[in-house]
Amino acid sequence: MKKLLEGSQAIAQVVNLCRPGVISAYPITPQTHIVEDLAKIAADGEASFEFVRTESEFAAASVILGASATGVRAYSATTSQGLLLMTEVIYNIAGMNLPVVLTCANRAVSAPINIWNDQQDAYSVRDAGWIMFFANDIQEAVDLHILAFKVAESVGLPVMVNMDGFYLTHTVGEVDIPDQKLVDKFLKKQSRDLGSFLDVKNPKTFGYLATPKEYQDMRMQLDAKIKKAKNQEIKKAMQEFEKVFGRKLSLTREYKLKDAKTVFVSTGSIFGTTREAVDLLRLKGKKVGICNLNLLRPFPDDEIVKKLKGTKKIIVLNRAISLGTEGILTTEIKKALYGKHKIEIQDEIIGLGGRDIRVEELVNLV
Amino acid sequence: MLQKYKKPTLFYPGHNACSGCGQNLTARHVINTLGPNTIVVGATGCLEVTTTKFGESAWGVPYIHSLFENSAAVATGILAGLSFKNKNLGATLSKVSRYDQREYPQVGPRASLPNVVVLAGDGATFDIGFGLLAGMFERGDNILYVCFDNEGYQNTGAQASGSSTLGADTTTTPSGKDSTGDDKMKKNMIAFAVSQGVPYVATSTAAYPKDVEEKIKKALEFQGPKYIQILVPCIPGWGIETNKTVEVARLAATTGFYPVLEIINGVVTKVLKTPDQKPKIEEYLKLQDRYKHLFKSEEGKAVIKRLQKICDANVEVYGLCPTCEEHEILMQYKL
Ligand SMILES: Cc1ncc(C[n+]2csc(CCOP(=O)(O)OP(=O)(O)O)c2C)c(N)n1
Ligand code: SF4
Ligand SMILES: [Mg+2]
Numbered sequence: 001m002k003k004l005l006e007g008s009q010a011i012a013q014v015v016n017l018c019r020p021g022v023i024s025a026y027p028i029t030p031q032t033h034i035v036e037d038l039a040k041i042a043a044d045g046e047a048s049f050e051f052v053r054t055e056s057e058f059a060a061a062s063v064i065l066g067a068s069a070t071g072v073r074a075y076s077a078t079t080s081q082g083l084l085l086m087t088e089v090i091y092n093i094a095g096m097n098l099p100v101v102l103t104c105a106n107r108a109v110s111a112p113i114n115i116w117n118d119q120q121d122a123y124s125v126r127d128a129g130w131i132m133f134f135a136n137d138i139q140e141a142v143d144l145h146i147l148a149f150k151v152a153e154s155v156g157l158p159v160m161v162n163m164d165g166f167y168l169t170h171t172v173g174e175v176d177i178p179d180q181k182l183v184d185k186f187l188k189k190q191s192r193d194l195g196s197f198l199d200v201k202n203p204k205t206f207g208y209l210a211t212p213k214e215y216q217d218m219r220m221q222l223d224a225k226i227k228k229a230k231n232q233e234i235k236k237a238m239q240e241f242e243k244v245f246g247r248k249l250s251l252t253r254e255y256k257l258k259d260a261k262t263v264f265v266s267t268g269s270i271f272g273t274t275r276e277a278v279d280l281l282r283l284k285g286k287k288v289g290i291c292n293l294n295l296l297r298p299f300p301d302d303e304i305v306k307k308l309k310g311t312k313k314i315i316v317l318n319r320a321i322s323l324g325t326e327g328i329l330t331t332e333i334k335k336a337l338y339g340k341h342k343i344e345i346q347d348e349i350i351g352l353g354g355r356d357i358r359v360e361e362l363v364n365l366v
Numbered sequence: 367m368l369q370k371y372k373k374p375t376l377f378y379p380g381h382n383a384c385s386g387c388g389q390n391l392t393a394r395h396v397i398n399t400l401g402p403n404t405i406v407v408g409a410t411g412c413l414e415v416t417t418t419k420f421g422e423s424a425w426g427v428p429y430i431h432s433l434f435e436n437s438a439a440v441a442t443g444i445l446a447g448l449s450f451k452n453k454n455l456g457a458t459l460s461k462v463s464r465y466d467q468r469e470y471p472q473v474g475p476r477a478s479l480p481n482v483v484v485l486a487g488d489g490a491t492f493d494i495g496f497g498l499l500a501g502m503f504e505r506g507d508n509i510l511y512v513c514f515d516n517e518g519y520q521n522t523g524a525q526a527s528g529s530s531t532l533g534a535d536t537t538t539t540p541s542g543k544d545s546t547g548d549d550k551m552k553k554n555m556i557a558f559a560v561s562q563g564v565p566y567v568a569t570s571t572a573a574y575p576k577d578v579e580e581k582i583k584k585a586l587e588f589q590g591p592k593y594i595q596i597l598v599p600c601i602p603g604w605g606i607e608t609n610k611t612v613e614v615a616r617l618a619a620t621t622g623f624y625p626v627l628e629i630i631n632g633v634v635t636k637v638l639k640t641p642d643q644k645p646k647i648e649e650y651l652k653l654q655d656r657y658k659h660l661f662k663s664e665e666g667k668a669v670i671k672r673l674q675k676i677c678d679a680n681v682e683v684y685g686l687c688p689t690c691e692e693h694e695i696l697m698q699y700k701l
Pocket of ligand 3: 487488489514515519521527
C-alpha cells in the first residue's frame with residue numbers, strides 16, 4: 001500500500017512486517033526515529049517481537065547476537081558512534097555466522113562530533129564479514145530490508161542495510177509498504193538447521209576457541225561464503241523479490257550509463273543529486289552517466305567491470321575516506337578494474353559530515 | 367577418558383585447566399547441579415579457553431561464548447529469543463515474563479524453559495562487563511549469573527582486576543621497593559547486586575561444593591536476576607600448591623576474609639559461621655605466593671593488619687562468629 005511516510009517510520013513498519021523475534025537497539029541520531037517507532041509498535045500491541053532496551057549499543061548488539069543464536073530473527077539499528085561501539089560484536093556476529101539484520105542510518109564519526117550524514121561509519125566495518133547494502137532512496141531502503149532478512153537467512157551471515165542519515169531517515173516521501181501476506185510469502189518462517197542454534201535437545205558449543213591449525217581455514221571459509229553469496233543467494237533473492245513484489249532490486253543502480261563516457265560512481269542517496277547533474281551535463285552534450293553500488297560487501301567486482309566497459313573516465317564520489325590514502329570506494333573500484341579496462345579514475349571526497357552536495361559542484365567535477 | 371568417568375556429567379574431563387584449578391572444579395559442580403535443561407553463556411577467560419577448544423568442547427549443555435565483556439547481554443538476548451519462541455509455541459510465559467520487574471515471586475523450579483546461566487570470571491564481571499551486568503540487573507532479566515572469582519585476570523597472566531585484594535602481588539600490581547602490591551580494595555559486587563534489587567545474591571568458595579550446589583538450586587527458584595559469586599583459587603596466579611586449592615578456599619571463608627553468604631531480597635538469610643578458633647589472616651596469606659612479600663617488610667605487615675581488620679569487620683557485619691547473636695541483617699531497604 002502506498003503511504004506518505006518518513007523514511008524511519010517506513011523502516012520501522014517494514015521491519016515489523018518481517019516478523020522479527022527480538023529487536024534491541026539504543027538511540028542515536030539519526031537512527032532514533034526507527035527505534036522509537038519500533039518501541040511504539042510494540043507498546044501498541046501491534047508487534048510480536050520482544051523489544052529489549054539496553055544501556056548501550058554494545059549491549060544491544062550482544063542481545064541480538066544471543067537472540068539470533070537461539071534461532072529467532074533478530075534486528076537492530078544504529079549509526080556512527082553506535083556502530084563503532086558495536087564493532088567488536090559486529091565482527092563476532094559474522095564470525096559466528098548469525099543471520100541478524102541491522103540498519104545503519106549513516107552518519108559521520110567523531111572527532112569533531114557531527115551528527116550529519118556521510119558513510120564513514122559503515123565503511124569502517126566493511127571487513128567484518130557482513131553483507132552490506134546501500135539504499136539510493138527510501139523505497140529501496142524499505143525493499144532492501146525485506147531482502148536483507150531473506151539473504152541473511154539463506155546465506156547464514158549478517159546483513160547491514162545502509163541508508164543515509166537525514167537524507168533518507170528524516171525525509172517524507174511516498175512509499176509502497178507491501179502487504180503482510182506478500183512479505184510472509186517472501187520470507188516464510190525462519191527454519192534453521194538442527195545444530196546451528198542453542199538447543200537443549202541438541203547441545204552444541206558456539207564461539208569455540210580455534211588454534212592456529214584451524215583459524216585461518218575458518219576465516220577463509222567465511223570469505224568464500226560471503227563471496228559466493230553475490231551470484232547465488234543475493235541474486236536469487238532479488239529475482240524472487242521482483243516476482244513477489246513487482247519491484248526490481250539489483251547490485252548496481254544506473255542512470256544513462258549505456259553510452260556514457262564519464263561515469264559517476266558512489267553509494268547511497270547521492271544518486272538523486274547526481275542524476276540532476278547528469279541531466280544538466282547531458283543538455284550540454286556531455287555523455288555522462290551513473291553507476292551507483294547497492295552492494296559494498298561482497299564487492300560486485302564483475303558487475304563493475306561489465307558496467308564500466310567503454311567508459312573513459314569514472315569519478316568516484318566517496319562518502320568515506322581512509323585517512324592517509326584516499327576515498328575508500330576509490331580504492332575498491334581501482335581494485336575491481338585493475339588489469340581490466342584502461343579508465344581514468346578521479347578520486348573525490350564529498351559531503352563529509354553533512355556538507356551540502358550541490359548539483360553545480362558535481363557538474364564542475366566533469 | 368570418557369568411559370573412566372563413572373558418574374554422568376555435563377562437564378566432560380579432558381579440558382586443559384591447570385591441575386588443582388578451583389574454577390573448573392567448581393564449574394563442574396555448578397553445571398551438574400543446573401542439569402541438562404540449561405543454556406550457558408561463557409565469558410572469555412580461563413574457564414572458556416580451557417573448555418571450548420574446537421572439536422574438544424567439555425560442555426554437555428548448549429554453550430555459547432561471544433566476547434569477554436558481553437555475556438550478560440548475550441544471555442538477555444537468549445532469554446528474549448526463548449521467550450519469543452515459546453510465545454509462538456503457545457506456551458504460557460506469564461510466570462517467567464521478563465517484565466515482572468522488581469516483583470520476583472518465588473516460583474519454584476520450572477521444568478520447561480531452559481535455565482539461562484552466565485559463567486564469567488571476576489575480570490569479566492567486576493570490570494569490563496560491569497555496565498552490561500548492571501543493565502541486566504536493571505532489566506530484571508531471569509538469568510542466573512555466576513561469577514568465578516579468582517581475584518585477577520588469570521587467563522592473561524595474573525594481572526590485577528577490580529576483584530584483586532589489598533596487598534596482592536599481581537603482574538600489574540607487583541610488589542617492590544616502593545610497592546606492597548595492590549593498593550586498592552576489592553570492589554564490592556555483592557553490595558552492588560543487592561543495591562540493584564537482585565532478589566537472590568550469594569557467595570561461596572571452591573571448598574564448599576555442597577553449599578555451591580544448594581545455592582544454585584535455591585537461586586533457580588527465584589524470578590529475575592540472580593547473582594552468585596564463588597571464590598575459586600588459581601594455582602599459578604595465586605602461587606599455591608596444586609593440592610592446596612580446597613584448603614586455601616576454606617581458609618578464605620573461615621578467616622572471615624571471604625564471607626560465605628546468602629542474601630534474599632536484601633536480607634542476609636544464611637552465613638557460614640567461622641570456627642570457634644577463628645584462624646588469623648596470616649594462615650590464609652602464607653599459603654600463597656601473591657602475599658608472601660607482605661611478611662618481609664614493615665609496610666607489608668601493616669597491610670596484613672589491615673587485611674585482618676577486614677576479616678574482623680566482616681565477622682561483625684554479617685554475624686559470622688559461632689556465638690554471634692542471630693539478628694536480621696538488612697542490606698537493603700525495599701524500594
Ligand atoms: C576486550 C578484551 N580485552 C582484553 C581481553 C584479554 N583477556 C582475555 S581473558 C582476560 C582476563 C580474564 O579474567 P577473568 O574474567 O577474571 O577470568 P579468569 O581468566 O581469571 O578466569 C583478558 C584480560 C579480551 N579478550 N577482550
Ligand atoms: S591459570 Fe588459574 S584459573 Fe586458569 S586454568 Fe590455571 S588454575 Fe585455573
Ligand atoms: Mg579472574
